[in-house]
Structures are given as C-alpha cells and as structure tokens.
Amino acid sequence: MSFILIPNHGGDLQVNAWNWRPTISLLLRANLIDDRQHELMRCSGCGGAVNSQTATKIAEFLDQQLAGMNPGQRIRGDLKVTEEPKKRAVFTPATKVEDIDAAEVYSAAYEWLVAFRDFCRTCAGFRVS
Numbered sequence: 001m002s003f004i005l006i007p008n009h010g011g012d013l014q015v016n017a018w019n020w021r022p023t024i025s026l027l028l029r030a031n032l033i034d035d036r037q038h039e040l041m042r043c044s045g046c047g048g049a050v051n052s053q054t055a056t057k058i059a060e061f062l063d064q065q066l067a068g069m070n071p072g073q074r075i076r077g078d079l080k081v082t083e084e085p086k087k088r089a090v091f092t093p094a095t096k097v098e099d100i101d102a103a104e105v106y107s108a109a110y111e112w113l114v115a116f117r118d119f120c121r122t123c124a125g126f127r128v129s
Contacts (some may be wrong), residue, residue, distance in 0.1 A: 003044055007123030010053065015112065022077045022108040023116060029079060030061050041128050062082040062117035065072035069110050077106035 003020050005013040015023070020043065029037045033055060041048030050058065069075075073083045119126075 001043070002007075004129045005119065005123070005126045006129050007119065009124040010076050010119075010122050013115065013119045013126075019108050019112045020105055021106045022075050022079065023113070025077070026065070026079060026108065027058060027061075027076060032061060034060055036127070043100075045057075045129050050125055052123075052125040055123050055125050056120045057118050059120035062113055062120070064111055066110065066117065074109045075105040075113070082107075 003015050003017065005015065007013070024033065024038055024041045027033045027090040028035070035051065036048070037048060040046045069081055070083070073081055075081055083087075084124065
C-alpha cells in the first residue's frame with residue numbers, strides 16, 4: 001500500500017505504508033497532529049491533511065530529529081532509532097498476526113525523513129491520498 005501526499009504547491013510525494021505509519025506516529029508523539037488527524041492520515045483518501053503552518057512546523061521538527069540520526073538509520077514502529085538492518089518480513093497464508101513484529105516491519109528510514117522534510121518546507125500544506 002502506498003500513500004500520495006498531494007501538496008498545495010509543487011509536486012506530489014509518494015510513500016509506502018512501511019515508512020508512512022511510523023512517520024505519522026512520530027508526528028503524533030511530537031504533538032504536530034492530533035489523534036483525529038492521525039487516524040485520517042493512516043488511510044488513503046480519508047481527508048487527512050495539514051495546513052501550511054503545520055507543514056512548516058513538521059519540517060522544523062524533522063530538522064531536529066534528523067540532527068540526532070545518521071544516514072542509514074531508521075525510526076522503528078515503536079519510535080526507537082536503530083541502525084540495525086531491517087529484517088525481511090515474509091507473509092504467507094499461514095502467517096499469524098502475532099508472528100509479526102510490527103515495530104520492526106514498520107520503520108521510517110533516515111532518507112525518507114529527509115525527503116519528507118524537504119517536501120514539507122515547500123508544499124504549503126498537503127493532503128493524504
């Protein structure tokens with residue numbers, strides 16, 4: 001599953017769910033979005049959006065977050081920073097939900113966060129599609 005961030009100004013930005021879910025959890029923890037926005041932004045086309053002011057705050061927050069990270073690192077789904085390589089998840093018809101480590105499967109890569117920060121600097125707000 002992928003999400004397309006549609007800006008008020010400039011080009012779209014596409015992101016997969018594996019990077020997007022921990023990203024919006026990080027924004028929720030930083031109080032940049034509220035619970036309702038978080039729920040709307042978790043799904044494509046449900047009305048999730050941020051205005052220009054919030055996009056600017058997100059970019060500023062990501063500047064601070066990235067200052068404490070290095071290329072190749074990632075923020076896991078549990079919001080812990082790691083440099084361990086992402087483990088490959090194998091899904092089969094026999095896979096059970098309890099067999100999946102969601103914190104490991106979902107992680108926001110440093111490189112993705114840089115792209116998202118740069119997008120937020122210029123987008124003048126965006127909606128999630």
